[in-house]
């Protein structure tokens with residue numbers, strides 16, 4: 001397996017020990033830690049870009065009336081905010097974690113395919129540039145929503161073509177990344193580490209990678225059909241030519257629902273690493289969690305049309321997707337029970353990773369409950385496409401995925417940099433994020449129930465107060481993330497020296513290597529007892 | 530304290546004593562209340578049931594939430610290292626896990642049973658007393674009465690809030706004006722009028738992109754899909770004016786195509802039908818008559834303002850990069866046949882939709898108008914309705 | 923036991939019943955560690971995939987039937 005990494009006679013990619021420095025180190029990077037670092041910085045940059053988009057939207061929505069944005073530009077911003085956050089920020093961040101942590105946690109010397117890894121990463125900045133450039137082409141960026149529903153997406157200008165191209169690149173990047181992760185996990189575990197002893201984070205990523213392989217090509221298919229409808233005279237989604245616009249939605253959501261689990265399963269993995277460490281107690285029901293994750297992955301492929309209850313499906317279809325969606329809430333909910341049982345009768349301390357993990361459980365659960373409420377089809381008729389949905393998916397994606405990413409960052413950053421982060425800054429970051437997050441997103445439930453549709457550039461006066469509150473919260477949340485940036489920079493620059501184990505009760509191979517983790521680790525595989 | 534007053538207080542507290550904009554204007558008649566917290570007050574049985582099931586599911590969720598997080602925060606409080614709590618070492622209990630999987634499953638079955646009944650009821654559009662077709666256009670709604678009293682009535686329904694209340698950039702006193710308008714953005718020129726206590730089936734489709742016909746008080750939301758018809762129904766149990774909005778992203782003016790339903794008593798409804806029919810009769814234009822340039826222009830300006838101005842703008846200059854200018858456009862200055870073609874069939878793959886739904890006179894008028902307005906002086910400057918009739922074939 | 927999952931696939935002997943039992947546990951989402959270890963040692967990966975697909979199809983069928991009956 002390590003043959004993939006160092007062919008002794010092959011000079012083209014140099015011997016592992018004379019790694020290049022300067023810009024070459026990054027452009028030609030094949031080391032999983034360097035690539036992981038690049039993924040993490042890239043995704044943080046995208047988080048800021050997507051965040052600026054969101055703050056522009058919220059500024060417009062601070063008051064009724066149109067103040068700073070024309071509605072067509074407003075729609076471009078909502079669309080780009082969604083695309084950038086999903087494909088630029090959250091997904092690459094998890095791949096960054098996988099790159100850094102999977103080899104360290106399974107005792108492998110690197111990822112299985114080092115050059116492929118480099119390529120997967122460098123596709124992303126190209127895709128991101130396409131998206132950003134699309135703002136400046138005639139007609140601006142695509143304004144069809146991140147879901148790119150046809151026929152609206154067929155109406156768009158060239159910005160749409162750039163977005164399609166960007167999605168293809170990001171999809172290819174994810175597929176290559178997944179192949180790499182699957183191969184690494186299946187073939188490069190240290191002797192003595194059977195799958196059933198593998199850390200939960202690796203398990204969740206393994207299952208996620210399979211999900212990615214299954215559904216990214218479906219997204220590519222959907223957007224390619226839009227492309228050919230736009231330029232090559234096909235009518236996949238055009239009724240006049242025998243096509244069906246609703247078919248687009250079926251294809252998109254067949255990708256889209258597993259996609260939301262792609263963004264949450266690795267988060268479950270991170271939380272399942274952090275909680276046992278700070279509860280000083282092993283994860284409760286490890287085996288069940290593995291099985292439940294597999295079950296979520298399978299079920300996630302048969303619930304897609306719960307995004308389409310208002311398209312006018314037949315009764316049977318409506319019922320099928322309602323039942324399946326309600327069922328998937330069970331294994332998702334059970335995970336929460338497992339974490340709580342892990343904390344029960346532990347000996348807990350609350351450093352920042354644990355704060356974010358506990359915060360995650362608490363706030364993610366709210367998102368899970370609203371998911372259950374929306375799964376009730378006759379009720380979803382009321383709340384579909386309102387701010388209620390916006391509240392739901394920010395509870396699961398921001399308080400879910402993003403908080404887990406923060407938790408993981410605080411947990412492993414001492415290993416990455418060799419320094420302890422500033423605990424005071426971490427606590428500030430947590431409390432500021434937690435409070436402003438809820439100020440931003442909780443009132444959206446009320447707005448949605450009261451009937452305010454999503455993706456609206458302007459709204460009736462009666463919605464004014466909650467919208468003002470939401471905007472204030474949003475700026476608070478945005479600013480809170482600067483604390484995080486400051487914490488990371490300070491931690492890289494210096495700080496108390498981190499020990500190898502870092503946390504008192506941390507278990508796992510990553511804690512057996514020095515802090516910071518040297519450029520090469522586990523060149524001879526460790527033996528797990 | 531009433532929940533509504535609590536919400537106001539909360540809003541004011543968070544805003545730091547800042548005067549509540551929403552409270553100043555008051556509830557919208559037939560629309561959202563100031564800082565409304567829950568679903569809109571129901572006017573149909575379906576909407577009432579939605580309220581019920583929302584509370585039902587919510588209370589179950591709240592109960593589970595309190596139980597689970599009660600346990601968690603108890604542990605967070607008691608089982609801390611700083612309180613000297615030593616860790617236990619248990620890490621598995623198949624019995625417990627089976628229990629906490631089976632119980633939620635049973636709860637979900639309990640939720641699914643009433644939900645199933647409601648789905649079946651919502652989908653049952655049979656035996657309607659009145660059938661109306663709603664068509665979504667970028668960015669307005671069209672209504673055609675297909676069956677029942679009023680059959681044959683047909684009109685467009687457009688946002689009636691003037692732009693000078695909306696666009697602060699172009700109208701410095703827009704804010705002051707909208708703050709006097711309690712139905713801001715949820716008012717139209719011609720509401721859909723229906724009789725009370727009658728089952729109304731709404732057949733829904735669209736002309737260009739997907740829209741959604743959303744009426745919170747009636748408990749109805751149905752996507753309008755171009756090239757397909759879907760249906761839904763409601764039976765309003767109260768008279769009054771009720772308001773909703775387009776719920777599916779449909780382009781630039783997505784936020785500006787509201788829906789207003791005016792529910793009247795049977796007698797008032799029939800009176801309205803009479804009036805509407807008379808009005809339509811008076812308004813039917815004779816497409817075979819020869820029209821004068823001045824008349825066509827005058828009529829065309831109105832048609833333009835209602836249908837074209839959103840994209841091509843009042844000055845005919847369009848929006849650079851998005852919507853082409855008509856002022857100086859080759860198509861407008863060229864042969865009328867080519868322009869009619871674009872107007873009748875749209876430009877597939879762009880925001881230019883077909884406008885076949887307009888009458889021959891309206892189309893002739895608007896085409897003539899564009900050929901003479903702004904700097905345009907087309908050689909072929911008068912287009913007669915009869916030419917449109919011919920072009921349609 | 924430690925190297926259990928490294929056994930060549932051809933030597934894994936668990937039968938169809940055990941395979942379906944593991945897949946069923948996966949759908950249910952609960953499995954004790956002991957049975958889990960047995961699964962990993964004995965199950966043949968290809969069989970697990972086949973059983974998984976079959977079980978998923980069965981699951982869909984059952985749900986469709988329930989939905990049809992409920993729709994009346």
Ligand code: HEM
Nearest residue numbers: 260264306307329332368371372374375384385393396397
């Ligand atoms: C308990 C589990 C969950 C259930 C039952 C559930 C259910 C639903 C339903 C029914 C909708 C469609 C609502 C509508 O449009 O009318 C929805 C939307 C959504 N959910 Fe969930 N959900 C769950 C968990 C999650 C998780 C874990 C994520 C991601 C991390 C997620 C992300 C989303 C997103 C992004 C949307 C909106 C997509 C869009 O329309 O733009 N959900 N969910």
Ligand SMILES: [Cu+2]
Nearest residue numbers: 257260306307
């Ligand atoms: Cu979904």
Ligand SMILES: [Cu+2]
Nearest residue numbers: 740775779783
């Ligand atoms: Cu619309």
